[in-house]
Amino acid sequence: MREVGGYELLEELGRGGMGVVYRAFDPRRGREVAVKLLLGLNDPEEVERFEREGRALSELIHPAILPVLDAGQDQGHPFLVSPLAADSLAAQLRRGPLPPARAAELTAQLARGLEHAHATQILHRDLKPANVLLDEQGQPLLADFGLARFLAERTLTASGAVLGTPSYMSPEQARGERADLRSEVYGLGAILYTALTGRPPFRAASPLLTLAAVNSAPLPPVRSLAPAVPPTLAQVCERALAKDPSARYSTVREFAQALESWQGGEVPAARRTPALIALSLVALMGVSLALRGGGEPAPANSPSSPRASAPPGPELAAQARRLLDDERCRQARALLAPLLEQDQPPLEVLLLAAEAANMDTDPERSLALSERALARDPACFEAWSWRIRSLIDLLRGTAAHEALRGARPHAKTAHERGCWHALRALLLSEENRYSEAKQAAREALALDEEQIVARLTLVNLELMAGRFETILGDLTRILAKHPRNLDAHWARALVYRETGRPKEAIAALDTCLEIDPNQPYCLAAKASLLLGQQQGAAARALLERVLMHPLRGPKAEARADALLSEGFPRECLRSLEVALEQSPTALAWVYRLIALLQEERLEQAKEAFAQAMRLVGRGEHEFPAALASVLRAYAPQLSKELRRAALSWAMDFYAEQLERTPEDDFVRRERAVVAKQLQRWELVLADLDRLLAKEREPVNEFVRTQALNNLGKYEEALAQARSTLERWPEQRKTRLLAATLLFRLGDLPAAKAYLEEVQRGHHDETALEARRILTQMEARGY
Numbered sequence: 001m002r003e004v005g006g007y008e009l010l011e012e013l014g015r016g017g018m019g020v021v022y023r024a025f026d027p028r029r030g031r032e033v034a035v036k037l038l039l040g041l042n043d044p045e046e047v048e049r050f051e052r053e054g055r056a057l058s059e060l061i062h063p064a065i066l067p068v069l070d071a072g073q074d075q076g077h078p079f080l081v082s083p084l085a086a087d088s089l090a091a092q093l094r095r096g097p098l099p100p101a102r103a104a105e106l107t108a109q110l111a112r113g114l115e116h117a118h119a120t121q122i123l124h125r126d127l128k129p130a131n132v133l134l135d136e137q138g139q140p141l142l143a144d145f146g147l148a149r150f151l152a153e154r155t156l157t158a159s160g161a162v163l164g165t166p167s168y169m170s171p172e173q174a175r176g177e178r179a180d181l182r183s184e185v186y187g188l189g190a191i192l193y194t195a196l197t198g199r200p201p202f203r204a205a206s207p208l209l210t211l212a213a214v215n216s217a218p219l220p221p222v223r224s225l226a227p228a229v230p231p232t233l234a235q236v237c238e239r240a241l242a243k244d245p246s247a248r249y250s251t252v253r254e255f256a257q258a259l260e261s262w263q264g265g266e267v268p269a270a271r272r273t274p275a276l277i278a279l280s281l282v283a284l285m286g287v288s289l290a291l292r293g294g295g296e297p298a299p300a301n302s303p304s305s306p307r308a309s310a311p312p313g314p315e316l317a318a319q320a321r322r323l324l325d326d327e328r329c330r331q332a333r334a335l336l337a338p339l340l341e342q343d344q345p346p347l348e349v350l351l352l353a354a355e356a357a358n359m360d361t362d363p364e365r366s367l368a369l370s371e372r373a374l375a376r377d378p379a380c381f382e383a384w385s386w387r388i389r390s391l392i393d394l395l396r397g398t399a400a401h402e403a404l405r406g407a408r409p410h411a412k413t414a415h416e417r418g419c420w421h422a423l424r425a426l427l428l429s430e431e432n433r434y435s436e437a438k439q440a441a442r443e444a445l446a447l448d449e450e451q452i453v454a455r456l457t458l459v460n461l462e463l464m465a466g467r468f469e470t471i472l473g474d475l476t477r478i479l480a481k482h483p484r485n486l487d488a489h490w491a492r493a494l495v496y497r498e499t500g501r502p503k504e505a506i507a508a509l510d511t512c513l514e515i516d517p518n519q520p521y522c523l524a525a526k527a528s529l530l531l532g533q534q535q536g537a538a539a540r541a542l543l544e545r546v547l548m549h550p551l552r553g554p555k556a557e558a559r560a561d562a563l564l565s566e567g568f569p570r571e572c573l574r575s576l577e578v579a580l581e582q583s584p585t586a587l588a589w590v591y592r593l594i595a596l597l598q599e600e601r602l603e604q605a606k607e608a609f610a611q612a613m614r615l616v617g618r619g620e621h622e623f624p625a626a627l628a629s630v631l632r633a634y635a636p637q638l639s640k641e642l643r644r645a646a647l648s649w650a651m652d653f654y655a656e657q658l659e660r661t662p663e664d665d666f667v668r669r670e671r672a673v674v675a676k677q678l679q680r681w682e683l684v685l686a687d688l689d690r691l692l693a694k695e696r697e698p699v700n701e702f703v704r705t706q707a708l709n710n711l712g713k714y715e716e717a718l719a720q721a722r723s724t725l726e727r728w729p730e731q732r733k734t735r736l737l738a739a740t741l742l743f744r745l746g747d748l749p750a751a752k753a754y755l756e757e758v759q760r761g762h763h764d765e766t767a768l769e770a771r772r773i774l775t776q777m778e779a780r781g782y
Contacts, residue, residue, distance in 0.1 A: 005074045007035050007081060023084060026069075029781060033069060036080045060120065063771030064113025066133055066143040067779050083779075085133035085141060089195070093129055096198055100229050103195035104259045106132075106140050111188055111256035112768050113142045118181060118252065125179050127187030128168040129194055139771075166210040167200035171243050174211040182245040185255050189240025189248070192259075196233075197225040201241055219243075232500035239532055247534055250567065258500075320352050327484050327515045329359035340369075347376050347383075354386040361555045363393035381410045381419070388423045392430055393554065395587065400427050418448030425457045435697075437461065452478065452485065459491050463498075471495050486515045493525065502529050520546050520562035528566040543571050550578035553585070560591035569595035586615040613649060650674045665691060672703065681707040698728045705737055714741055732758050732766050740773065748782055 002009045007024040013034065014021045024035040061067060070081035089106070092098070098106070110132065114124060124131075124142065131144040166174070170186035173179050193201045201220070202213040219241055222234035236258045242248045249255040316335055323332035333356045339349045354369035367390035373383035384407035391400035404424055411420040421444035428437035438461055444454035455478060462471045472495055478488045493508035506529055512522040527542040543563075551559055556579035563572040572595040579588050589612035596605040654671035657664060672687040684707040688700050701724040708717035721738035724731055739754035755774050759767040 003074075004035055004037055004077070004079050005070065005072050005081070007033065009035065024081075026081070032084045034082050034084045036082070037074075038078045060117055060122070061772055061776050061779075062113045062116040063768050063775055064109045064140055064142055065117065066141040067775060069779055082143070083135075085143075086136045087134040088130060089132035089134060089140065089191070090129040092134065093194060093198060097226060098195045100196060100233055103192055104233055106195065107188055107192040108256045108259035109140050109768075110142055110191065111252040111259065113140075114184055114188065114252045115256065117142075118184070123179055123181075123184060124187070125173075125183070126168075127184065127191060129191055132191065166207045166214065167203050169211070169214055170245070171215045172245060174214040180245070181251055182248050184252055185240050185248045185250075186245075188252060188255060189237055192237045193222060193241060196222055196229050196237060199225065235500065235502070242534055244534070244536070247531055247536070317346070317348055317352060320356070324352065324355055324359065327359070327486055329356045332356040333360060345372075347373055347380065350376070351380075351382050351386065354383070354390075358386060358389055358393070361558050363390040363554050366390040367394065379410050381407060381412070381416045384410060385419055385423060388427075392423075392427050395430075397427065397430070414447045415450075418444045418451045418454070420444075421447065422451045422454040422457070425454055429457050429460060450481075452482065452487075456487050456491065463491070463494060484515055486512055486519070489515070490522065493522070497525070497529065502533060505529055518545070518549075520559040521565075524562040524566040524568060527568070543568065547571060547575055551575070552579045552583045557585065557587050557591060560588065560595075564591060564594055569599050573599075584611065584615065586612045589615065609645070644678070647674050647678050651678065651680075665694070669700075672700075676703060676706070679710070681710045685711070696727070698724060698731050698734070702731065702734050702737070705734065709737065709741060714744055717741055718745065732762070736766055736770055739770070743773075743777070748777075752777070 004022075004024070006028070007026055009022045009024050010032070011023050012020060013023050019036050019038045022035045022037065024033050025031075026033045066082050066085070068080055068082055072079060097103070114127075117124065126144065127142075131142065133141045133143050135141060168187055168190040170179065170183040173183055190201050202210055202217060204210040204213050219238060222229050222237050223231065236255075240248055240255055249258065316339060320332040320335045323329070323335065333353065336349055336353045336356065339345055340353055345353075350369050350373040354366045354373065357363070357366035357369060366386055370383050370386035370390060373380055374387065377383065384403065388400055388403045388407060391397075391403055404420070404427070407423075408420060411417045421440050425437045425440035425444060428440055437457060441454040441457045441461075444451045445458075455474065459471050459474055462474075471491065475488050475492045475495070478485060479492070482488065489508055489512045493505045493512065496502075496505035496508055506526060509522050509526045509529070512519055513526070516522070523542050523546045527539040527546075530536075530539040530542065546559060546563065556576060559575050560572045563569075563575055572591060576588055576592050576595075579585075580592065589608050593605050593608035593612060596608055651671065651674050654667050654674065657667045658671065661667070668687050668691060672684050672691070675681075675683040675687065685704065688704045688707065691697070691700055692704065701720060705717050705720045705724070708714075708720060718738060718741040721734050721741065724734045725738065728734070735754050736758050739751045739758065742748075742751035742754060752774065755770040758770040759774075
C-alpha cells in the first residue's frame with residue numbers, strides 16, 4: 001500500500017489542477033483522514049501556492065474552517081493532511097437547493113469562518129460550493145485556501161492573471177483586478193444564491209462568456225428562480241452580489257450579522273450595529289425631543305405650559321407654543337426673536353426660546369437662554385430642565401449631573417418629578433449605564449405616564465437588545481397620541497430597517513423628513529437604504545442635501561455623526577471642512593479622526609488626534625469622557641502608536657477624576673475598561689474589587705475573571721467564574737472562560753462539558769468559539 005508522510009493512501013477522492021486528494025489512514029491516531037498531494041513540481045508558482053495554503057491554514061483554527069492536521073513533503077512532493085469530511089456542499093446542491101433557513105444559516109457560519117481568516121490577513125479568493133465541505137453533523141467547513149493570499153503580499157498576481165472559478169468570481173476579479181474584502185462578500189453571496197436557487201448566479205457556454213456575464217449581465221433575481229425564498233432574504237443575497245463593491249456589505253461580518261438576524265424572512269440591513277442604533281437614537285433625541293410629553297401641549301402649570309400671568313406679546317408666545325408642538329422649531333425661533341431683543345424678555349419667552357433652540361440642534365444657545373431664565377427665577381424647574389438637556393447634548397456629563405442635583409428640590413409636581421427622572425435616564429443612557437437608565441426611565445413613567453423621553457429611552461434600550469417587535473407596539477402607542485413626534489417616527493424607521501423592511505423604513509423616514517426636511521440622520525439613513533437597493537443616483541442626491549449648507553458647532557457635529565453612523569466617511573470629511581476652518585472643536589476633530597481611520601488615511605488621522613487632544617487640553621469642551629468612550633470604541637482601527645496614546649490619555653483623565661471624586665463608580669468602571677485594553681490587569685482588578693464590593697454585576701465579574709486569568713491566578717479565576725455561574729447560569733461567555741481555565745488546569749472532561757453546554761442550541765460568536773476550542777482539542781488528540 002502506498003504511503004505519503006506515514007499516511008496510508010486508501011483511495012483517490014478527487015483531482016484538480018493543483019493536486020489530488022486521497023482518503024487515507026492515520027496509524028498514529030487510528031482514524032481516516034484526507035491527504036492532499038501536489039501534482040508535479042514543474043511549476044514553481046503552483047508549489048508556492050500549495051505551501052502558502054499550508055502556512056495559511058495552520059494559522060486558522062475555527063469551527064467553520066477545515067483544519068490542517070499535518071503538512072510536509074514526501075519524496076519532494078508537498079502534502080497537507082486534514083480531517084475527512086462526510087460530504088460537500090457542491091454534492092449536496094446537485095441533489096437540489098437548500099431550504100432558505102438552512103441556506104442562510106450555513107452561509108452565516110461560513111462568513112464567521114471567513115471573518116476569522118480576514119482577521120489574520122488572509123483572503124480565500126476561490127469561494128464556491130466545491131470548497132465547502134460538510135462534517136457528519138452537516139456543519140460547513142471552508143476548505144482549499146490554495147488561492148488564499150496574505151493581504152500584504154503583491155508578488156503572485158502582479159501579472160493581472162485571473163484566479164478563481166468564473167461562475168463565483170466577483171466582477172472586479174473577472175476583470176483581473178485585485179480581490180479585497182468586498183470580493184469575499186460577493187463570493188459568499190454567490191454560494192448563498194446557489195444554495196437558494198440550485199444554480200450559480202452566472203453561467204455560460206464557456207469560461208470567457210461566463211466572465212463577461214459576471215462583469216456586465218444583470219443578476220437574475222433570486223425569486224425569479226426560487227419564488228419560495230422570502231423577499232427579505234433574497235434582498236440580502238442580491239445586495240451581496242451587487243456589481244458595485246460599494247453597494248455590497250462592506251465586510252463578511254456585516255453579511256453574517258444580516259443572515260444571523262434573519263427570522264421568518266425578516267433581515268436587518270446590516271449596515272448598522274446596535275451601538276450605532278443607540279448612538280443615532282440618542283443623538284436625535286438630543287436634537288429634537290422636548291420634555292413636554294411629545295407633540296401635544298402639556299397640562300396647565302406643567303414645566304412646558306404657558307404661565308398663568310400673560311406676558312407682553314401673549315399671542316406670539318401662544319403661536320410659538322403651537323409651532324413647537326407641531327415640531328416646527330425654526331419657525332418658532334424666528335417668531336420669538338423680536339421678543340428676545342427686549343431688555344427683560346418674559347420668562348415664558350425665554351423658556352420657549354430655550355426649547356426651540358434645543359430642538360434646532362443649538363444646545364449652546366439653549367443653555368444660555370436657560371441660564372437667563374434661572375437668573376430670573378432660580379426655582380423654575382423648566383429652566384433647570386432645559387439647562388440639563390443642553391449640557392447632555394454638549395457632552396458635559398459632570399455639569400449635567402450637578403445640574404440634576406440642583407434641579408431636584410424644585411421638582412414639585414408628579415409631572416416635574418417624572419421629568420427629572422426622565423432626564424436622569426437620558427444622561428445615564430448617554431454614559432452607557434444601561435441598567436441604571438432603565439430603572440430611572442421606569443421611575444419616570446411611574447410618576448407620569450406621558451414622559452416621552454423616558455419611553456423613548458426604554459425604546460432605545462430595547463433597540464440595543466434587538467427586541468424589535470416589542471418596540472413597534474410601543475411606538476404605535478406613542479404615535480397614536482403624538483402623531484408628529486419625530487423621534488418615534490425615527491425609531492420606527494430604525495426598527496423597520498433592522499428587521500429587513502426597507503420600503504417601510506423609507507416610508508417612515510419620509511414622514512420624518514416631512515416634519516424636518518433637513519434632518520441629517522434621516523437623510524443619511526434614507527441614502528443608505530437607497531444605496532442598498534442600488535439606487536445610487538438617488539442616494540447621492542440625498543447626501544448632497546445633507547452637505548448643502550456649511551454648518552458649525554453642534555449642528556456640524558450632529559451632521560458628521562449622522563454620516564459616520566451610516567457608513568459615509570468621505571461625506572463626513574466634506575461636511576466638517578467649514579467647521580474645522582472657522583470654529584474647530586475637539587468633537588469635530590474626533591469625527592474627522594474616525595472618518596480618516598475608516599478611509600485608512602493614518603497620517604492625517606494622527607494629526608486629527610493631536611488637534612483633538614490640543615483642544616481638550618485647553619479646556620475647549622468638558623468633553624474628555626465622551627472622547628475616551630469614542631476612542632475606546634474605535635481603538636481596534638487605530639495604529640498601535642495612536643491606540644496606546646489615546647488610551648493612555650484616557651487613563652490619565654480618569655485618574656485625575658478619581659482623585660477628585662473617588663466614589664464616582666462610573667469613572668472607575670470606565671477606567672477599568674481602558675486599563676483592560678492597556679492590559680494593566682492589576683489596576684483592572686483593583687477597580688473591579690471596589691465596584692463589586694458595592695454591587696455584584698455579571699459583566700464586572702466576567703472582566704474580573706479575565707484579569708485573574710491574565711495575571712496567572714487560574715484557580716482564583718475559576719472560583720470567580722463558578723461563583724458568577726451559580727448566580728447567573730445563563731452567562732455563556734463566563735462559562736466559556738471557565739472552560740478554558742478548566743482546560744489549563746487539566747480537568748479536560750469538565751472543560752469539554754462546559755464547551756458543549758456553551759454551544760448547545762446557539763450559533764453566535766460565543767458558540768463558534770466553543771466549537772473552535774473543541775475542534776482544537778480533538779485535533780491535538782484530547
